[in-house]
Amino acid sequence: MTNAGDDQLRERFDLLVNAPALFNAITTAVEVGLFRHLSAHPRSAFAELRQVTGVPAHQLRVLLQAVCATGLLEKTDGTYQNSTLADELLASDATDGWAHILVGWKEIYYPAFAQMTTALKAGTNTALEMFPGDGPTLYQRLSGDPEREAVFHRAMAAFTLRSLDALVERPEFAAVRHLLDIGGGDGTTSSRLTARHPELHATVFDIPSVSALGEDSSPSRPERVAFRPGDMFNDPFPTGCDAILFSHVLEIFSGDQILSLLKKAYDTLPRGGRVFIYGYNVSDDETDGIYGARLGLYLNILASGQGMAYPAREYEEWLRSSGFADVHTVSGLPYEHGLSSGAKP
Numbered sequence: 001m002t003n004a005g006d007d008q009l010r011e012r013f014d015l016l017v018n019a020p021a022l023f024n025a026i027t028t029a030v031e032v033g034l035f036r037h038l039s040a041h042p043r044s045a046f047a048e049l050r051q052v053t054g055v056p057a058h059q060l061r062v063l064l065q066a067v068c069a070t071g072l073l074e075k076t077d078g079t080y081q082n083s084t085l086a087d088e089l090l091a092s093d094a095t096d097g098w099a100h101i102l103v104g105w106k107e108i109y110y111p112a113f114a115q116m117t118t119a120l121k122a123g124t125n126t127a128l129e130m131f132p133g134d135g136p137t138l139y140q141r142l143s144g145d146p147e148r149e150a151v152f153h154r155a156m157a158a159f160t161l162r163s164l165d166a167l168v169e170r171p172e173f174a175a176v177r178h179l180l181d182i183g184g185g186d187g188t189t190s191s192r193l194t195a196r197h198p199e200l201h202a203t204v205f206d207i208p209s210v211s212a213l214g215e216d217s218s219p220s221r222p223e224r225v226a227f228r229p230g231d232m233f234n235d236p237f238p239t240g241c242d243a244i245l246f247s248h249v250l251e252i253f254s255g256d257q258i259l260s261l262l263k264k265a266y267d268t269l270p271r272g273g274r275v276f277i278y279g280y281n282v283s284d285d286e287t288d289g290i291y292g293a294r295l296g297l298y299l300n301i302l303a304s305g306q307g308m309a310y311p312a313r314e315y316e317e318w319l320r321s322s323g324f325a326d327v328h329t330v331s332g333l334p335y336e337h338g339l340s341s342g343a344k345p
């Protein structure tokens with residue numbers, strides 16, 4: 001006899017073991033413009049979709065069946081339409097669209113996951129071999145591959161935009177005048193923060209190829225956002241800030257590296273200055289968090305060979321041992337995010 005919990009787990013198991021195929025079907029549907037077309041032309045017939053997507057009839061039949069099986073497409077009287085969720089998440093090309101996230105995960109993240117057993121057993125990010133160059137992290141390798149680097153940062157910016165409102169609205173930033181955004185990528189986070197807080201200036205510090213991407217990426221970037229290229233481990237942090245943000249950055253590294261970055265932040269800040277750590281946190285008992293799980297695996301297989309969505313209590317311990325006081329975490333933010341912070345006494 002099975003109980004309701006077993007039935008639910010079985011249903012989840014069936015979905016999980018088919019998920020890689022279904023994930024790719026959804027992404028292909030995005031890439032051939034299916035959701036976008038159905039958003040503008042609901043209840044399209046098969047022949048129309050065939051013309052729009054350019055996919056041969058039999059293969060389109062297979063693709064449509066797969067996407068219908070996910071529930072994201074609905075079929076009525078032989079015509080197709082987006083589910084409400086697909087319309088909301090997958091039909092748009094906007095910079096915060098899931099379309100960019102899925103393509104980035106398909107192109108960069110998930111091909112590496114086939115190496116999971118090898119990489120975890122080897123204790124290093126063996127999947128990095130798929131990228132030319134000799135830098136030890138994905139970020140450094142991508143700097144020699146501008147096309148894939150752009151796909152990667154488009155996907156990261158889109159996901160960041162989805163999880164950013166909770167950060168941007170935090171009252172702590174109202175008192176900050178000059179934020180140093182370490183590993184700030186193409187400046188998406190700093191741009192949103194400065195747009196929300198009119199007296200805030202931000203300096204975005206990232207490796208040179210990413211800084212250049214940020215400089216180029218948006219002509220509408222607020223003037224109060226400046227880019228400073230550099231290496232966060234080997235170069236000094238720019239001075240003059242009263243707060244430092246690590247957004248989706250510390251999780252990439254080991255405990256020792258995190259401690260060294262937090263100590264560097266401490267030394268850079270004036271008294272009373274605050275450090276903010278924003279990103280994914282798995283639960284304190286390390287049993288919960290599917291976004292955190294995906295991140296931890298991706299980091300270890302591909303990006304850096306270490307790191308994880310550390311539990312908030314661990315960030316708090318690192319903050320205290322770097323000298324920060326008034327340490328606390330705002331947890332339960334969307335997408336398993338938390339904001340840990342401390343002040344220099």
Ligand SMILES: C[S@@+](CC[C@H](N)C(=O)[O-])C[C@H]1O[C@@H](n2cnc3c(N)ncnc32)[C@H](O)[C@@H]1O
Nearest residue numbers: 139160183184185206207210230231232247248
């Ligand atoms: C996961 S992304 C986070 C981007 C952004 N902060 C956000 O929240 O979307 C990590 C960033 O750290 C940068 N990074 C990695 N290693 C670095 C290093 N040694 N020095 C400077 N930036 C680095 C990467 O280029 C990338 O933009």
